[in-house]
Amino acid sequence: MTQELTEIQRKILEFLIDEIKGNGIPPTLAEIAVHFGYKNRATVQQHLGAIERKGYIKKNPKLSRGIKLTLEEKFFVPRPVLGEVAAGNPLTIYPDAIDTIELPTIAKMPKDSFLLRVKGDSLKDAHIFSGDIIIVNPNLEPKNGQIVVAILDDAAVVKRFYKKKNQIELVSENPEFEPIVIERNYSSFNIVGIVVGVYRSMERKKAG
Numbered sequence: 001m002t003q004e005l006t007e008i009q010r011k012i013l014e015f016l017i018d019e020i021k022g023n024g025i026p027p028t029l030a031e032i033a034v035h036f037g038y039k040n041r042a043t044v045q046q047h048l049g050a051i052e053r054k055g056y057i058k059k060n061p062k063l064s065r066g067i068k069l070t071l072e073e074k075f076f077v078p079r080p081v082l083g084e085v086a087a088g089n090p091l092t093i094y095p096d097a098i099d100t101i102e103l104p105t106i107a108k109m110p111k112d113s114f115l116l117r118v119k120g121d122s123l124k125d126a127h128i129f130s131g132d133i134i135i136v137n138p139n140l141e142p143k144n145g146q147i148v149v150a151i152l153d154d155a156a157v158v159k160r161f162y163k164k165k166n167q168i169e170l171v172s173e174n175p176e177f178e179p180i181v182i183e184r185n186y187s188s189f190n191i192v193g194i195v196v197g198v199y200r201s202m203e204r205k206k207a208g
Helices: 007-023 029-036 041-053
Strands: 057-059 067-069 076-086 099-104 114-119 133-137 147-152 155-163 167-171 180-183 189-199
Touching: 007 029, 007 041, 007 067, 029 041, 041 057, 099 114, 114 155, 147 167, 155 189
Parallel strands: 076 114, 076 155
Antiparallel strands: 057 067, 076 099, 114 133, 133 189, 147 155, 147 189, 155 167, 167 180
C-alpha cells in the first residue's frame, strides 16, 4: 500500500513520471541530480529509496535507468491550466496559469505540451465540450483536419484546421457556427499547437 510522500519526494516522482511518459525511458541518477541541483547522487538515492519504500516505484540497481513506476494508472499529478481557449467566438487568453488540475498519469503529456480549458460548444460534435481540458502540443506541424489552437487578433481559438490555396479555414464541429476564413499571410494569425488529448472530469460533466 502506498504512503504519503513529502514535498520533495512528490516533485521527484512527478519528474520521473514526466520523463518516462515524455521520453519513454526513466532518467538516470545523474539526470535527476542535475534537475534538482543536487551535487551528490547519494541524496538522490535516499529520496528514491524512500519513494520505493512507500510503494510508488521499483528500482533495479543493476541498470542505470532501472526505475519502474508501480500502480501508475492511479497516480494524479497537479498540472497548471495556462488559460482558456474559445470553441466559439475568440476569447482572450490569460498570460498566467488560471487553475491547476489533477491530471492522471495515463493522460500522455508530450514534451513542451500544455493545458488549456475550452469555453464554448462549437466543437461539441467532435466530443469536446465547454469546460474540458485540452492537451496542446506546440511541436507539431498542423495537417488538414487536425484540431488546432490558434491566436487570431490576440485571441485564442480551437478549431479544425484546413489550409487552402490562398486561405486558411478554421472550422467548427457545430452547425451553428460559421467557418473562420483568413488569408494565409494574415499577420495577426499564428498556430499555437495541435490538440493531442482531451481530459474531462466526470464529476463535472453530467450526462445529457
